[in-house]
Amino acid sequence: MKELSQMAREIPASATLAIDSLAKQMKAEGKDVIGFGTGEPDFITPENIRQAGIDAINSGKTKYTPAAGLPQLRRAVAARLKADFGLDYDFTQIVTASGAKHSVFVALSVLLSPGDEVILPAPYWVSYYEMIRMAGGVPVVVSASESADFKITPEQLRAAATPRAKCFILNNPSNPTGMLYSPKELEALSQVCRELDIYVIADEIYSGLVYDGREFVSFASLSRDAYERTILVTGVSKSYAMTGWRIGYTASSKELARLMSNFLSHSTGGPATMSQLAAVEALTASQDTIEQMRQVFEQRRNFIVERMNAIDGVSCLKPDGAFYVMMNLKKLLGKTLGGRVINSGDDFAMAFLEKALVAVVPGEGFGAPGFVRWTYAASMEDIKCGLERLERFLGE
Numbered sequence: 234m235k236e237l238s239q240m241a242r243e244i245p246a247s248a249t250l251a252i253d254s255l256a257k258q259m260k261a262e263g264k265d266v267i268g269f270g271t272g273e274p275d276f277i278t279p280e281n282i283r284q285a286g287i288d289a290i291n292s293g294k295t296k297y298t299p300a301a302g303l304p305q306l307r308r309a310v311a312a313r314l315k316a317d318f319g320l321d322y323d324f325t326q327i328v329t330a331s332g333a334k335h336s337v338f339v340a341l342s343v344l345l346s347p348g349d350e351v352i353l354p355a356p357y358w359v360s361y362y363e364m365i366r367m368a369g370g371v372p373v374v375v376s377a378s379e380s381a382d383f384k385i386t387p388e389q390l391r392a393a394a395t396p397r398a399k400c401f402i403l404n405n406p407s408n409p410t411g412m413l414y415s416p417k418e419l420e421a422l423s424q425v426c427r428e429l430d431i432y433v434i435a436d437e438i439y440s441g442l443v444y445d446g447r448e449f450v451s452f453a454s455l456s457r458d459a460y461e462r463t464i465l466v467t468g469v470s471k472s473y474a475m476t477g478w479r480i481g482y483t484a485s486s487k488e489l490a491r492l493m494s495n496f497l498s499h500s501t502g503g504p505a506t507m508s509q510l511a512a513v514e515a516l517t518a519s520q521d522t523i524e525q526m527r528q529v530f531e532q533r534r535n536f537i538v539e540r541m542n543a544i545d546g547v548s549c550l551k552p553d554g555a556f557y558v559m560m561n562l563k564k565l566l567g568k569t570l571g572g573r574v575i576n577s578g579d580d581f582a583m584a585f586l587e588k589a590l591v592a593v594v595p596g597e598g599f600g601a602p603g604f605v606r607w608t609y610a611a612s613m614e615d616i617k618c619g620l621e622r623l624e625r626f627l628g629e
Contacts, residue, residue: 244363247598252582256592267619268592269607272408272557274474276529278511279522282473285514289507298506300498301490302329302482306509309516310482317440318451320460322484328493329512331504333438333468333481334360340434340464340483341368341400343492349399352431354385355600356559358408362600373398374600379550379561383410387421394429401426403452404436406443409599409606410559411534411552413443416450423455426462433463438481439555441472441523444531447553453484461486471555472523473515478508530556533609533616540620541607546627556610559596563603570626578605589626591619 253270260266277283289295301307307327314320330336337360345351347369353361355376365372375393377385390401403422406413414422426433435452443449453463468481483493497503537558538551546565549558565575571588575581578595582605586592596604609616 240367244367247359252586252592252594256586259586259590264590266586266590266592267611267615267622269609269611269615269619270592270594272471272555272608272610273476274471274526274556274610275612276474276526278474278478279515281518282475282511282515286478286507286511289510294506294510296506298503298509299494300503301494302327302503303506303509303513306480306513306516307482309513310484313516314451314465314484318454320451320454320465320484323487326487326490327482327484328490328497329480329482329504329509330493330497331479331481331501332470332476333436333466335479335501336466336468336481336483337361337402337434337436338364338368339493339496340466340485340489341365341370343489343496344368344400344432344434344464345370346399348397350395350397352390352393352398352401353600354403356383356407356409356596356604357402357600358404358436359594359598361402361404370399371397376600379559382550383407383412383559384414384418385422387425390422390425391429394431398429398431400432400434402434402436405452406439406449406552406554408439408555409557409594409596409601410550411555411557412550413447413449413553416448416455419450419452419455423452423459427458431462433459434466435463436466438467438471440467442527442530442556443554444527444534445553449554464489469512469515472526474526475512475515478505478511480504480508480512530609533611533613534558536613537607537609537616537620540617541623544620544624544627547623556608558607558609559599559601559604560593560607561604565627566603570629578602581605585623585626589622591622591626 307324310327311322351365464485469475571584573584582595593605
């Protein structure tokens with residue numbers, strides 16, 4: 234048999250899904266595992282959205298759709314972007330895909346030629362790095378320190394660019410850090426992108442989950458130049474608790490939208506029809522459930538940050554949005570916990586899961602060694618229990 238694709242052989246499994254898979258396996262074996270791994274709201278999809286999906290199935294709306302998605306969904310997306318961010322997009326500039334994750338991959342696939350570079354701030358979401366490589370690009374990682382609130386500066390962005398730079402990925406609010414760039418910080422980054430003449434993939438999937446009254450500003454709304462060079466990525470997964478429905482979308486120039494639609498037409502086609510119709514309901518009905526969930530996440534964030542920072546040996550910053558905290562465990566490196574010498578986040582995560590039955594994600598997969606990520610998209614009961622287990626684990 235001939236050798237399989239070198240690229241495919243070099244792509245590791247997602248660190249997030251790998252730890253979640255192991256935790257679920259242990260749980261299936263009867264172990265009392267608490268999971269803080271995957272970034273998935275623990276709320277059920279609101280009833281009116283579920284019913285819209287059921288109605289679509291029962292009425293026979295189960296056929297293929299255009300590759301870019303149903304026109305009514307694309308119009309609903311454009312209307313929501315106008316209402317939320319003041320952005321003007323025609324529905325022909327909207328392209329739906331099977332989740333925001335898929336949308337990022339499609340965007341990279343139409344932007345990159347072999348060897349093109351993508352500037353990627355770290356900590357970064359685990360899949361960005363590998364998707365860049367899968368699309369033929371070269372990740373250029375720019376590290377942001379905890380002391381800088383995990384945010385890169387315009388100077389770092391400028392210094393990272395070479396003549397091969399094609400694109401900059403900005404996830405705001407961030408997964409895994411939960412940090413939010415201010416309007417002033419975004420303006421400064423936008424000016425550098427204009428100087429460098431590079432595209433921006435603005436992943437704003439967590440824009441509905443921002444805390445402390447902070448202002449969220451969409452990158453594409455900064456200026457006409459930003460609008461033209463940005464592929465805005467978002468979807469219904471996080472704000473509407475619709476992760477499994479797999480609906481994401483992009484907003485961009487008509488030319489980019491055309492290319493992404495063509496790409497989809499020869500790969501996956503449009504997302505599931507009933508999911509698209511459920512998403513129409515999510516985007517056009519009352520948005521009150523978003524605020525209700527946001528308030529619950531904010532309460533959980535306040536608790537987990539205060540409690541974690543009260544435990545000796547670990548600490549975390551208070552995130553501005555999303556539903557993650559990055560726990561700093563650098564004081565634990567070199568120590569033995571749960572029978573393992575802790576030399577990395579991977580070591581800590583395995584020891585913590587094996588001995589304390591708590592699943593967190595190692596920071597190495599996010600380009601953040603010395604950290605692990607917790608999600609507070611979990612019940613308050615689980616959060617309290619997980620932190621109690623952390624305190625006992627470190628005490629032992």
